[in-house]
Amino acid sequence: MSIDQSANRFVCDLVAYEPGKPIDETARELGLDPSQIVKVASNENPLGPSPVAKAAMATALDEAHIYPDGGGYKLRSAIAEKFGLDRSNVVIGNGSNEIIELLCHTFLNRDAELIAAEHAFVVYKLMATLFGAKYVEVTDPNFIHDLDGMADAITADTRLVFIANPNNPTGTMVDEETIDRFMARVPDHVVVVFDEAYHEFPDNPPDTLKYVREGRNVVVLRTFSKIHGLAALRVGYGLAPAPLAELLQKARQPFNVNAIAQAGALAALADVEHMQATRTLNAEGLAFYEKAFADRGLEFVPSHANFILVRTGEGDRVFKDMLKQGVIVRAMSGYKLPDWVRISIGTAAQNERCLEVLDQVLATASV
Numbered sequence: 001m002s003i004d005q006s007a008n009r010f011v012c013d014l015v016a017y018e019p020g021k022p023i024d025e026t027a028r029e030l031g032l033d034p035s036q037i038v039k040v041a042s043n044e045n046p047l048g049p050s051p052v053a054k055a056a057m058a059t060a061l062d063e064a065h066i067y068p069d070g071g072g073y074k075l076r077s078a079i080a081e082k083f084g085l086d087r088s089n090v091v092i093g094n095g096s097n098e099i100i101e102l103l104c105h106t107f108l109n110r111d112a113e114l115i116a117a118e119h120a121f122v123v124y125k126l127m128a129t130l131f132g133a134k135y136v137e138v139t140d141p142n143f144i145h146d147l148d149g150m151a152d153a154i155t156a157d158t159r160l161v162f163i164a165n166p167n168n169p170t171g172t173m174v175d176e177e178t179i180d181r182f183m184a185r186v187p188d189h190v191v192v193v194f195d196e197a198y199h200e201f202p203d204n205p206p207d208t209l210k211y212v213r214e215g216r217n218v219v220v221l222r223t224f225s226k227i228h229g230l231a232a233l234r235v236g237y238g239l240a241p242a243p244l245a246e247l248l249q250k251a252r253q254p255f256n257v258n259a260i261a262q263a264g265a266l267a268a269l270a271d272v273e274h275m276q277a278t279r280t281l282n283a284e285g286l287a288f289y290e291k292a293f294a295d296r297g298l299e300f301v302p303s304h305a306n307f308i309l310v311r312t313g314e315g316d317r318v319f320k321d322m323l324k325q326g327v328i329v330r331a332m333s334g335y336k337l338p339d340w341v342r343i344s345i346g347t348a349a350q351n352e353r354c355l356e357v358l359d360q361v362l363a364t365a366s367v
């Protein structure tokens with residue numbers, strides 16, 4: 001008998017998340033030094049972690065024998081203060097991905113529905129599948145979330161609607177007016193999740209925290225993985241009205257965010273300088289790629305985030321051929337976009353190297 005027969009069917013059916021290819025693995029396979037590899041596959045911060053966060057983490061190591069503050073008092077207080085909220089509005093997670101899981105624990109079951117956009121962040125679908133819920137996908141013309149269509153899709157069984165804004169992997173953003181119109185149509189039994197992992201990159205992101213303050217059934221997700229350059233730590237947070245935040249708190253493990261990560265995140269939150277440097281570098285890199293793609297007649301999706309989706313044709317081949325030259329991009333076939341690759345914005349040198357290799361690989365296109 002296969003062990004699969006004893007296992008939960010939803011787990012057996014799951015197609016596991018495929019992360020960006022790690023630098024060390026690529027270096028081993030190519031016989032190169034890891035420092036020669038350019039990884040622009042996971043929307044990481046090319047400036048690295050905030051130096052202030054590194055120092056705070058080094059200090060925190062002295063206390064590594066003590067269990068972390070399970071209540072996350074300092075970090076949650078600082079986050080609350082930054083946004084003019086109360087600590088009771090803040091839930092911290094092992095990456096914002098964990099908060100997505102907590103939302104599913106709290107609201108999904110086999111009778112429930114989760115609504116997301118066709119080209120939304122793939123983790124929503126993985127989680128809905130894992131909980132046996134129905135995943136409802138709403139088409140997104142020009143890769144932009146169709147919030148009217150998403151409101152139309154709401155039924156009595158809908159529990160969660162995910163709006164990634166800006167969205168990954170498309171980089172598109174819906175504006176505040178569109179969100180307001182959508183929110184006016186959302187009934188009380190539905191929780192709207194604004195996944196704002198890239199919120200700090202665009203100049204004028206829509207304000208969704210007003211819905212938290214108004215006590216609507218809304219959770220705003222943010223993360224330390226992108227603008228703060230702390231992806232390895234795994235810290236993210238959710239902002240929600242207190243009764244909703246309290247439910248999520250019940251669903252988490254007692255020590256879900258480790259003490260080193262809490263210390264690093266707390267310091268990073270105050271490092272405005274590092275955030276600003278990251279934004280500036282990113283804006284320059286986006287402009288570089290948009291011009292380069294336009295010059296080459298390559299279709300791309302104008303981005304509000306720290307990556308860009310470009311139509312190269314044969315995304316899997318382009319990924320593999322670029323990999324042979326030590327540049328890791330992300331193929332998009334898993335998102336049903338086999339002709340596209342997603343490139344994270346790097347340093348100027350990384351961007352130039354990536355473009356040079358892309359040019360070479362496209363010049364040798366197998367027709």
Ligand SMILES: *Cc1c(COP(=O)(O)O)cnc(C)c1O
Nearest residue numbers: 095096097121168197223225236
């Ligand atoms: C990167 C990303 C996250 C962040 O994940 P963490 O678990 O916080 O590292 C969340 N949502 C989207 C859409 C992302 O692209």
